[in-house]
Amino acid sequence: MFIPDKETLAKVEVLNDLEQDVQELMEAHEAKRILWFPSDILAPEPDTDPDLYVKQLRERARGISMPARVALALNTLTEEGLPHFHRLIATYLGGDTFWAKWNNLWTAEEDRHGAILHDYAHDSKILDNPVLERMQFEYLKAGFEPTWDKDPYRVFVYTSLQERATQVSHANTGKLAGEYEPLIGVVLSNVAKEEARHYVFYREIFQRVLARDPDNAMVSASLVMPSIDMPGVNMPHFREMADVIRRAGIYGPREYIRIVEDLIKFWALDKVEGLSEMGKKAQDKIMGITARLERIADAMETRSKAKTFQFNVAFNKEFAME
Numbered sequence: 001m002f003i004p005d006k007e008t009l010a011k012v013e014v015l016n017d018l019e020q021d022v023q024e025l026m027e028a029h030e031a032k033r034i035l036w037f038p039s040d041i042l043a044p045e046p047d048t049d050p051d052l053y054v055k056q057l058r059e060r061a062r063g064i065s066m067p068a069r070v071a072l073a074l075n076t077l078t079e080e081g082l083p084h085f086h087r088l089i090a091t092y093l094g095g096d097t098f099w100a101k102w103n104n105l106w107t108a109e110e111d112r113h114g115a116i117l118h119d120y121a122h123d124s125k126i127l128d129n130p131v132l133e134r135m136q137f138e139y140l141k142a143g144f145e146p147t148w149d150k151d152p153y154r155v156f157v158y159t160s161l162q163e164r165a166t167q168v169s170h171a172n173t174g175k176l177a178g179e180y181e182p183l184i185g186v187v188l189s190n191v192a193k194e195e196a197r198h199y200v201f202y203r204e205i206f207q208r209v210l211a212r213d214p215d216n217a218m219v220s221a222s223l224v225m226p227s228i229d230m231p232g233v234n235m236p237h238f239r240e241m242a243d244v245i246r247r248a249g250i251y252g253p254r255e256y257i258r259i260v261e262d263l264i265k266f267w268a269l270d271k272v273e274g275l276s277e278m279g280k281k282a283q284d285k286i287m288g289i290t291a292r293l294e295r296i297a298d299a300m301e302t303r304s305k306a307k308t309f310q311f312n313v314a315f316n317k318e319f320a321m322e
Helices: 006-016 019-032 038-042 050-061 066-079 082-092 098-124 129-142 152-178 182-212 214-224 238-247 253-266 277-287 289-303
Strands: 307-309 319-321
Touching (some): 006 152, 038 182, 050 098, 066 129, 066 238, 182 253, 253 289
């Protein structure tokens, strides 16, 4: 059982003070959102023969490349990490609060992402669905216990980065797979747009935390931003699948660098003044992150050699990538 220390309790108190902000941001989010459900997007048009619809879908889907299929598997399983994230937020912000209302709303919206991707995989047969389901089970059973989960500020730095990363990954996967099968492009466009709205909420929250407690917020940001593990890190074959999506230009270190740069600019982390020595040290660390990430990306690309891959979830078909 997690028992928060005094520092953590003080941070939770800051978040509790943001109740009105959460209400306003949630209302703005819902006002802009067009609520959709998997059946709205995947169901055939009225008076369409459902068997013919599925047959035509599968015929189109045959053209989806192996890297795009692996990306779809990884993105689908990543969405299944939802129970872990609901728990991480609820640990600090439960009860009859707008924080709890947001967490429940966010969970309900996110739940549709995994549902529509699973439904698409089932209908299109582009993945080995029994294998996908076993991977989902093993991933959820393994849990997700990140180093940042005991710090409520770090939770919101992470969610800002992660929501943007998933938006980018879904959007780029949709472009790649949608060249062959337009429906998956529509599916992933809808998912990516919703991830973008979630990203707006979380980055706004952390900006308001930063205004209220700049020293501790800066330290929390400096501990998370240098590198994040995506929620799927504990799923089977995650590293190999992540290597495929990097090579395919869907998501990798270069995309993460742009995300970090955007958040440094949005939060104006370089312009925060009045910091203690602790805060200034964290600020200096943050300002050096992108250069360090560039060196890592350069080294990774230099060492990268042509390689073949095969995954049970993609019917064990071997494919080569540069």
